[in-house]
Amino acid sequence: xxxxxxxxxxxxxxxxxxxxxxxxxxxxxxxxxxxxxxxxxxxxxxxxxxxxxxxxxxxxxxxxxxxxxxxxxxxxxxxxxxxxxxxxxxxxxxxxxxxxxxxxxxxxxxxxxxxxxxxxxxxxxxxxxxxxxxxxxxxxxxxxxxxxxxxxxxxxxxxxxxxxxxxxxxxxxxxxxxxxxxxxxxxxxxxxxxxxxxxxxxxxxxxxxxxxxxxxxxxxxxxxxxxxxxxxxxxxxxxxxxxxxxxxxxxxxxxxxxxxxxxxxxxxxxxxxxxxxxxxxxxxxxxxxxxxxxxxxxxxxxxxxxxxxxxxxxxxxxxxxxxxxxxxxxxxxxxxxxxxxxxxxxxxxxxxxxxxxxxxxxxxxxxxxxxxxxxxxxxxxxxxxxxxxxxxxxxxxxxxxxxxxxxxxxxxxxxxxxxxxxxxxxxxxxxxxxxxxxxxxxxxxxxxxxxxxxxxxxxxxxxxxxxxxxxxxxxxxxxxxxxxxxxxxxxxxxxxxxxxxxxxxxxxxxxxxxxxxxxxxxxxxxxxxxxxxxxxxxxxxxxxxxxxxxxxxxxxxxxxxxxxxxxxxxxxxxxxxxxxxxxxxxxxxxxxxxxxxxxxxxxxx
Numbered sequence: 001x002x003x004x005x006x007x008x009x010x011x012x013x014x015x016x017x018x019x020x021x022x023x024x025x026x027x028x029x030x031x032x033x034x035x036x037x038x039x040x041x042x043x044x045x046x047x048x049x050x051x052x053x054x055x056x057x058x059x060x061x062x063x064x065x066x067x068x069x070x071x072x073x074x075x076x077x078x079x080x081x082x083x084x085x086x087x088x089x090x091x092x093x094x095x096x097x098x099x100x101x102x103x104x105x106x107x108x109x110x111x112x113x114x115x116x117x118x119x120x121x122x123x124x125x126x127x128x129x130x131x132x133x134x135x136x137x138x139x140x141x142x143x144x145x146x147x148x149x150x151x152x153x154x155x156x157x158x159x160x161x162x163x164x165x166x167x168x169x170x171x172x173x174x175x176x177x178x179x180x181x182x183x184x185x186x187x188x189x190x191x192x193x194x195x196x197x198x199x200x201x202x203x204x205x206x207x208x209x210x211x212x213x214x215x216x217x218x219x220x221x222x223x224x225x226x227x228x229x230x231x232x233x234x235x236x237x238x239x240x241x242x243x244x245x246x247x248x249x250x251x252x253x254x255x256x257x258x259x260x261x262x263x264x265x266x267x268x269x270x271x272x273x274x275x276x277x278x279x280x281x282x283x284x285x286x287x288x289x290x291x292x293x294x295x296x297x298x299x300x301x302x303x304x305x306x307x308x309x310x311x312x313x314x315x316x317x318x319x320x321x322x323x324x325x326x327x328x329x330x331x332x333x334x335x336x337x338x339x340x341x342x343x344x345x346x347x348x349x350x351x352x353x354x355x356x357x358x359x360x361x362x363x364x365x366x367x368x369x370x371x372x373x374x375x376x377x378x379x380x381x382x383x384x385x386x387x388x389x390x391x392x393x394x395x396x397x398x399x400x401x402x403x404x405x406x407x408x409x410x411x412x413x414x415x416x417x418x419x420x421x422x423x424x425x426x427x428x429x430x431x432x433x434x435x436x437x438x439x440x441x442x443x444x445x446x447x448x449x450x451x452x453x454x455x456x457x458x459x460x461x462x463x464x465x466x467x468x469x470x471x472x473x474x475x476x477x478x479x480x481x482x483x484x485x486x487x488x489x490x491x492x493x494x495x496x497x498x499x500x501x502x503x504x505x506x507x508x509x510x511x512x513x514x515x516x517x518x519x520x521x522x523x524x525x526x527x528x529x530x531x532x533x534x535x536x537x538x539x540x541x542x543x544x545x546x547x548x549x550x551x552x553x554x555x556x557x558x559x560x561x562x563x564x565x566x567x568x569x570x571x572x573x574x575x576x577x578x579x580x581x582x583x584x585x586x587x588x589x590x591x592x593x594x595x596x597x598x599x600x601x602x603x604x605x
Contacts, residue, residue: 013207016199017180018088018171020206020242025049028217028244034078037222037250037259041078045244048082049167056086056165058158062117062140066091066173069182071110071118071138073097073128075251076223079144079155081237083119084227088180088199089170095182095194096228100572103130109184110135112194112426119155122146176200182426183230183378194426195230195378201420204403205234205381206242208420211402212386213267213348217244220344222263224250225270226578230378231352235269257281260341267348271580272356273491275371279363280488280513282336300328304366312394333367342369350374350386353579355458355477357485361394373397375458379435379442380404381420385456396455406456407441413462414448415441447475464584469501472556476584479503479549479557486548488513489541491568492576494587495559496595504598505562506591507542508569509533517541533566561598565591 014020029046036042043051064070070087072094074080080096087094095113097106106127110118116137120128121144129151132138144155180199184192213219221236240247248263250256256270257278286297307317307325317325337343349364350372364371375397376384385406387398400406405417417440424432436442447459459465460475467473479495483505491510497503511529517538518526525531532538542564550558569575575587588595 013203014242015176015203016088016171016174016178017202017238017241018085018167018174018199020203021052021085022049022167022171024217024241024244031244032246033240034081035246035248036078037248037255037262039262043078048085050164051082051159052086052089053164053167054161055082055159056089056167056170057163058161059086059092059117060090060165061161062142062153062158064090064092064117067179068092068117069113069115069179070094071097071113071115072227073099073106073118073120073124074144074227075099075121075123076225076227076232076249076253077121077251078247078249079121080223080227080249081241081247084181084237085241088174089165089167091170091174091178093179093181093196095184096226097184098226098228098572098578099124100570100578101127103127103134106131107135108191109194110138113182116140117142120144122149125149125152174199176203179423181233183233184228185378193428193431196423196426197381198423201381201422202238203242205383205420206238208383208401208403209234209239210243212389213239214346215243216266219243219245219266220264221245221247222250222256222259222265222268223247224253224256224259226253229579230376230382231269231579234382235267236265239267257340261339262341264341264344266344266346268342269350269352271353272351272360273580275351275356275360275364276484278340279360282340282367284516297332300325300332301363301366303328304333304368305362308362308365308394329368337368348372352376353581355481357481358395359485365392365394375456377416377442377444379422380416380418381422383418383420384416387455393455396451396457398456399454406450408448408450409443411462412447412449412459414444414446414456414458416444417441466495466497466503467499468497468503468556469499470556474503474557479505479553479559480582482552482557483507483546483549483559486552487541487545489517489538489545492582494582494584496588496598500599502560503557504595505546505559506587506594507546507562507564509542509564509567511567514538514567529567533564539564561601563591563594563598565594 014023025045030044032042033045033048034043070092072083084094117140119142128141141152142155142158143152146152176199178199179196180202181197182194184194221240223236225232236247250259286294303324307321310317349369352374361371370392372387374386376382383401383404385398386401403419407415409415445462447462449457460477464476465473466476476495480493483493484490489509490507492508494506495503514532515526518532521537522535546562571580572578575583
């Protein structure tokens with residue numbers, strides 16, 4: 001790669017995202033690049049280039065230029081990519097805001113980035129205009145389908161003005177060391193920090209990912225995770241920009257499973273909760289079958305899980321089991337994969353953000369979908385670990401990716417050194433120095449273990465470990481995963497026990513699963529949420545799931561008491577980040593009285 005600040009030599013591999021985008025257009029001009037899941041929008045790569053050139057010219061007329069920043073508050077829709085690339089073509093840096101953020105949380109990011117322009121849509125205009133009142137330096141609000149709201153600019157007019165940017169000349173002016181984007185951390189323990197990612201880092205990240213996935217210009221992607229997060233940007237944004245393919249956009253994450261068949265992606269990433277719900281949906285469909293067919297699927301699944309466990313043990317299935325699973329795969333599971341939209345040849349599926357329950361991983365491997373657990377950070381452009389294809393070890397996040405160095409500090413903290421590291425936290429040299437040491441090691445804040453072959457297990461966040469009054473260190477994430485994974489009723493769990501002689505838990509329940517339970521056990525209350533939450537029978541069912549989770553834990557880890565707070569916390573709430581990570585400190589503060597009450601119960605009660 002060319003040194004930062006120097007243009008790539010003629011004929012060399014693209015050195016910036018902008019150069020890579022233009023290269024992709026040249027190779028795939030007439031092929032579909034972007035489409036909406038409802039089929040209303042479809043653009044070829046050449047049409048994308050033309051619209052990017054016009055939008056970039058319009059933004060330039062608004063004063064956007066090299067090293068500026070531009071905010072994006074958009075759903076997953078084709079216009080997001082147009083805006084993101086148009087900003088980069090001007091030598092400026094785009095950054096996405098989580099759509100669930102209220103104005104008071106938008107303002108600090110606008111301030112930190114120094115953004116004077118935001119591109120948004122009508123649905124988010126109230127929070128944007130409130131943020132503008134709080135931070136008047138935001139001078140231009142460009143609204144898609146905004147209907148001429150006072151004080152805003154119409155996107156169509158900005159894009160449709162006279163002239164178009166000369167993208168070839170613009171690409172020559174963008175340097176590898178320039179900022180290609182800002183990605184704000186989820187802010188589980190405080191204010192979000194702006195991770196500065198230069199073009200060189202992102203190009204390197206895509207090039208390295210191609211060593212795992214290959215460089216296939218026919219690949220299909222589904223964009224559904226928040227575009228403000230690195231997982232979405234790497235998985236279905238930068239990869240197709242630099243390699244090619246077709247991106248289908250799903251603008252409602254609740255409909256991602258329904259969008260899968262129409263998109264049929266080759267690469268698909270989702271958090272553990274997505275995979276849990278997909279599994280529950282499949283098994284619910286089996287439960288509705290006639291008895292003989294239901295039994296056939298259940299027996300096939302049991303055989304599949306037995307095969308997976310034999311492979312994980314290193315022995316492999318015997319001939320009879322192998323024959324049964326191969327027949328079941330042809331007759332039952334291959335059609336299922338196609339129906340789910342996950343039947344593309346060579347499909348790569350990954351779960352991340354938190355540990356997926358082992359039972360979920362075994363289920364998908366058993367039906368022929370080798371779900372991988374991966375690990376990486378925004379600060380390392382998602383670089384970290386992946387499981388090698390065909391050599392996955394369930395319960396681990398795999399081994400170092402090519403070009404990545406990974407080691408454990410004396411206290412077990414995972415340290416990463418990679419070629420695609422962030423430039424630093426924007427306007428936070430103190431935080432940057434704390435995160436990356438003098439030797440270039442990124443201190444992740446995660447505690448892990450590593451076996452003799454380099455497979456890594458992530459235990460928990462370093463600052464989140466529970467240290468009981470007996471001195472034992474425990475992973476709350478491990479406890480929480482055991483509770484949630486022991487049944488279907490618990491949606492989220494927060495384990496508490498630091499400095500205590502036993503652990504307690506705050507729980508939320510899965511509304512859909514509770515309603516299904518109610519139809520079977522208390523049909524009179526099926527539509528009455530308050531009555532259900534007060535039901536002693538439901539409480540007993542939750543207790544049974546907690547007991548099942550406790551059975552998987554050591555005695556000090558087990559949860560002695562719990563409190564059901566209600567139904568699941570939504571993304572972007574006081575308790576959960578937009579990426580569904582628990583805000584532990586905020587939850588413990590908000591529910592301090594409930595926690596105190598759990599510990600106030602005398603032992604033996």
